[in-house]
Amino acid sequence: MIRRLSMRKQIPFKPKARLLLQLGDQLIKNENVALLELVKNSYDADSKLVKVSMSRVTDPKIGEIVILDDGNGMDINIIENVWMEPGSNFKEDIFKSKKRSKLNRLPIGEKGIGRFGVHKLGNRIELISRMENQKEVVFNINWNDFSTTEYLDDVKISIFERDPELFIGEKTGTRIVISDLKNTWTRGAIRSVYRAINSLCSPFNSIDKFEVEFNIDQPKWLENLTDFHNIKQFALYEADITIEGDYITKFLYKFKPWSVFSKLSSREHNPTEPIRIITKKEKKKNEFRDVMLSKYNIGTVKIKLYIFDRDSSTLKLAIHDKTGYKEYLDQNGGIRVYRDKMRVYDYGEEENDWLRLDYGRFNSPGTKISNNLVIGAVDIDREQSFDLIEKTNREGFIENEAYQEFKAAIEFAVEKVEQQRRIDKEKIRTYYSPTSKSEPVIANLNLLQNSINQNVKDTKLKQELVNHVKRIEDDYKHITDVYIKSAGAGLSLSIAIHEMQKIIQELVKATDFEKTSIRISDLVTRLSQLVEGYSTLFKGKDKKKQSLAKIIDAALFNVEYRLKVHNVNIVNSYTKYSDVQVNCTKNLLISTIVNIIDNSIWWLDYNHIESKEICIAISFDIPDRITILIADNGLGFSLPTEDIVKPFITDRPEGMGLGLYLANEILRGHEGNLIFPEYDDVELPETFKNGAIIGLAFKEEK
Numbered sequence: 133m134i135r136r137l138s139m140r141k142q143i144p145f146k147p148k149a150r151l152l153l154q155l156g157d158q159l160i161k162n163e164n165v166a167l168l169e170l171v172k173n174s175y176d177a178d179s180k181l182v183k184v185s186m187s188r189v190t191d192p193k194i195g196e197i198v199i200l201d202d203g204n205g206m207d208i209n210i211i212e213n214v215w216m217e218p219g220s221n222f223k224e225d226i227f228k229s230k231k232r233s234k235l236n237r238l239p240i241g242e243k244g245i246g247r248f249g250v251h252k253l254g255n256r257i258e259l260i261s262r263m264e265n266q267k268e269v270v271f272n273i274n275w276n277d278f279s280t281t282e283y284l285d286d287v288k289i290s291i292f293e294r295d296p297e298l299f300i301g302e303k304t305g306t307r308i309v310i311s312d313l314k315n316t317w318t319r320g321a322i323r324s325v326y327r328a329i330n331s332l333c334s335p336f337n338s339i340d341k342f343e344v345e346f347n348i349d350q351p352k353w354l355e356n357l358t359d360f361h362n363i364k365q366f367a368l369y370e371a372d373i374t375i376e377g378d379y380i381t382k383f384l385y386k387f388k389p390w391s392v393f394s395k396l397s398s399r400e401h402n403p404t405e406p407i408r409i410i411t412k413k414e415k416k417k418n419e420f421r422d423v424m425l426s427k428y429n430i431g432t433v434k435i436k437l438y439i440f441d442r443d444s445s446t447l448k449l450a451i452h453d454k455t456g457y458k459e460y461l462d463q464n465g466g467i468r469v470y471r472d473k474m475r476v477y478d479y480g481e482e483e484n485d486w487l488r489l490d491y492g493r494f495n496s497p498g499t500k501i502s503n504n505l506v507i508g509a510v511d512i513d514r515e516q517s518f519d520l521i522e523k524t525n526r527e528g529f530i531e532n533e534a535y536q537e538f539k540a541a542i543e544f545a546v547e548k549v550e551q552q553r554r555i556d557k558e559k560i561r562t563y564y565s566p567t568s569k570s571e572p573v574i575a576n577l578n579l580l581q582n583s584i585n586q587n588v589k590d591t592k593l594k595q596e597l598v599n600h601v602k603r604i605e606d607d608y609k610h611i612t613d614v615y616i617k618s619a620g621a622g623l624s625l626s627i628a629i630h631e632m633q634k635i636i637q638e639l640v641k642a643t644d645f646e647k648t649s650i651r652i653s654d655l656v657t658r659l660s661q662l663v664e665g666y667s668t669l670f671k672g673k674d675k676k677k678q679s680l681a682k683i684i685d686a687a688l689f690n691v692e693y694r695l696k697v698h699n700v701n702i703v704n705s706y707t708k709y710s711d712v713q714v715n716c717t718k719n720l721l722i723s724t725i726v727n728i729i730d731n732s733i734w735w736l737d738y739n740h741i742e743s744k745e746i747c748i749a750i751s752f753d754i755p756d757r758i759t760i761l762i763a764d765n766g767l768g769f770s771l772p773t774e775d776i777v778k779p780f781i782t783d784r785p786e787g788m789g790l791g792l793y794l795a796n797e798i799l800r801g802h803e804g805n806l807i808f809p810e811y812d813d814v815e816l817p818e819t820f821k822n823g824a825i826i827g828l829a830f831k832e833e834k
Contacts, residue, residue: 149278149287152218152248159525160249163315164328165477169249169526170199170308171332171344175474176223176239177203177306180341184329186348189317197253197310204233205304206261208269208293215259216289218248230515235341238514240474251275254310261306262299269293319353326354327463331480334470334509335360336436358460360507366390366451367438367507369556371549375433375541377426379406385549387556390450395563401552405767408738410785411540420785423541428534431516435545437467437508439501439553446560458504467508467542469528471517477526479510486528487543499554499780501546510542544785551783555775675802678718680750680760681710686718687725688748691733698733698744703817705749706760712750714758714830720798721828725762727791728826732764734784735824739767745819753814754807757829761809763820773808795828804830 160166167184174182179201189195206215214222223239232238250257255275262268271291281287299305315321329346333339348354368389374382383403389396409423425433440461441447447454467487468480478484485491485503493502512520519534529535585594684706688695695702729746736744749761769776770783777796782789796806807827811820814827 147284149281149284151284153251153275153278155218156248156251160252161478161525161527163252163321164325165526166249166252167197167199167325168328168332168475168477169247171329172240172474173247174199174201174203174306175237175339175342177201177205178233178235178237179203179305180235180343182342182344184344184346186317186322188349189313189322190350192254192313192316195311195313195317197313198307199310200305200307202303202305205263205266205299205306206269207263207266208291210263211259211261211269211271211291215247227514227518238472240472240514250308250310252314254314255312256310258309258311259306260298262296262304264302264304267293268296268299319350322348322350322353323357326357330360331464331468332475334468334473334475334511335507336509337434337470337473337511339473356456358456360464363440363457363460364438364507366440366457368441368560369437369439369549369553371435371437371439371545371552373435373437373545373549375409375425375435375545378409378422378424380409380545380548381406383407383545383548385552387552389556389560392449393560393564396556396559399556403767403770405739407548408740409541409544410738411544412785423537423544425537425541428537429516429519430534430538431513433538433541434511435467435508435542436511437506437546437549439506439549441557441560442505446564449564461504461507465502465504465507467503467506467510467546469510469512471512471520472514473511476522476528479528480508484528486539487546489546500550501553547785548783551771551781554781555772558775558778558781675715675717677713678716678721679710680712680714680758681706683716683718683721684725684748684760687722687729690722690726691729694730694733698737700733700736700744700746703745703747703819705747705816709750712758714802715833716802716830717798720801724795724798724828725760727795728762731784731791732762732766732824736764736766741766747816747820749814749816751814751827752832754809754827754829756832757805757827758832759807759814759830760828761814761816761825762828763816763825764823765819766823768822768824769808777806792826795826799828799830802830804828 156166160169171182171184181202183198183200185196185198185200187196187198189197210222214220226239230238257273257275258270259272260268260270269291270293271289273289277287278284296303298307326346329344332344333342368387370386370388372382372384373380383401385401387399389398409425410420411423413419413421442458442461444454447457451457463482466480466482466484467489469476479486480503482503489500489506490502492500493505519532520538521530521532522528523530529538585598688702694700725748732746733744736746743765745765747761747763749763751759751761753759771781775781776783777792778789779793780789781793792806799806805827807829809825809827811822811825814825816825
């Protein structure tokens with residue numbers, strides 16, 4: 133049987149004419165993005181001024197959109213071999229060669245399809261362009277031809293050259309006229325596109341010699357649009373951050389209270405040491421890893437944030453147009469990304485919560501910022517950041533590993549700002565909240581009682597009324613005591629969980645070492661004693677005379693394995709005072725010392741201190757006090773010490789913010805103080821000069 137082989141042939145793709153329409157419809161999100169793509173093309177052509185004009189756009193049949201620039205223009209060769217070539221790599225090749233323009237620009241576009249988004253705006257375009265010392269080139273496109281003609285090859289575009297009529301003399305540039313509009317433009321749509329055009333360039337770091345001018349024949353539609361430069365004066369908090377490699381190398385936070393906040397002072401936080409950037413490990417609770425921006429071509433990242441307040445009680449003190457203020461933040465809030473000072477869409481748009489700010493605010497409304505509280509910009513360099521690749525549909529970057537690290541670094545930086553803001557927000561709440569920190573009910577009852585005494589003449593009635601007032605006062609105090617104790621119990625439960633978690637972690641570590649059974653037995657005993665210690669908060673157990681040295685020994689026993697694992701050396705300056713005793717509850721003091729040591733270990737690791745040391749001393753340097761000093765050789769405190777003793781204030785990622793609050797409360801319960809002495813106020817080795825120093829100060833018995 134003879135087997136016949138069919139002829140093998142090669143066949144090309146035959147793209148349908150409507151493919152270009154689909155590119156415009158599906159890859160360009162909306163009219164705003166389509167217009168911005170054309171403006172970006174003008175930027176790439178070294179334009180200094182782009183004029184966007186809209187006329188009669190309420191009637192699609194007669195309306196026109198005109199984009200006119202003074203850039204380099206195009207000749208017939210570029211139009212034929214670049215503009216008319218979908219997916220052209222013309223700009224990509226320029227970028228790869230790092231060839232900058234006369235105005236020192238690298239091309240923003242590189243996909244070669246953005247211009248086809250013009251179909252999103254209208255069915256007909258007329259393009260006129262002229263390069264230096266060249267004739268004008270004119271061509272027209274009717275996009276309807278692409279839906280009525282079957283194949284792309286069959287659609288013919290008429291193009292011709294002429295002596296300059298629009299760009300006369302030495303003028304160069306491009307004009308695109310879009311007509312037969314796809315949609316009827318409304319006032320809201322015009323205001324939206326105006327805001328989009330204004331947001332194209334960073335408001336904090338404008339591009340030299342590049343301006344976009346917007347005009348419409350309905351000027352009233354643009355009335356009462358609040359400008360960023362008018363709104364930024366009301367920002368209570370600002371941040372200026374630089375990320376280089378794996379560290380924040382500049383972190384400047386400012387609290388700028390309005391003049392009406394006479395009880396508050398401005399504040400700055402500007403640490404001198406670089407801040408290591410970390411993020412949570414995936415699927416690992418409370419475990420972190422370094423953010424490794426240096427592994428990728430991302431370059432220097434600069435972040436500028438203006439953060440606002442929306443509390444009604446705050447706004448009424450200084451904002452007259454509260455509705456306009458809130459509307460502006462609703463419409464313009466968010467953190468945008470700018471590359472070579474040109475916006476990367478659609479970061480910062482209402483529907484793109486790329487940093488999960490709204491999600492975080494929903495879960496922690498008192499501590500987190502949402503998109504409608506911040507106007508921010510992330511600036512990156514085009515040449516340095518080529519591992520961040522823009523999606524073809526112009527909806528941000530491809531979410532590759534480089535992008536994930538980039539995003540994690542920004543989330544970390546924003547969290548650092550939130551931690552600082554929390555401190556100042558609490559001060560505003562303390563002094564200017566409508567709920568006074570005093571006891572208004574008791575004060576009013578006292579006023580009532582005074583009024584009764586002065587104005588009621590009937591002695592029997594007066595006494596009866598006074599008794600009623602007294603009963604009300606007693607009942608009120610009882611109710612508030614119950615609520616306070618309930619709140620305290622809830623907080624104590626959080627604290628107990630906080631403490632027990634540490635011991636359980638130590639139990640886990642203990643199983644990795646020899647003599648496990650003895651170690652676990654001791655730790656279980658300690659856990660039992662801890663629970664008993666917390667019960668004294670409610671039972672009011674008597675304190676006993678205890679040796680401070682033995683308490684310190686017990687605390688070190690409980691963190692022995694953590695110290696080994698993290699290679700932390702303990703400098704012992706306390707055993708020489710082994711006979712010093714104070715009246716205290718032993719287990720609570722052990723927990724306090726363990727907490728402080730645990731914090732030091734974490735921060736020493738975080739700051740990559742090579743030879744980690746913690747010094748523990750018993751000191752008499754503070755007048756009338758016996759003090760346990762705990763110092764480390766790290767970088768010191770990153771938050772004001774007067775604030776870190778408040779509950780839930782912490783600079784430690786995912787930290788509860790209870791450790792030092794608990795320590796402070798326990799010391800107060802012992803008629804002592806948690807103090808933060810300066811290095812020169814106490815006697816410590818010079819190694820600890822720049823580190824964190826904490827003192828557990830007890831009254832010295834005479």
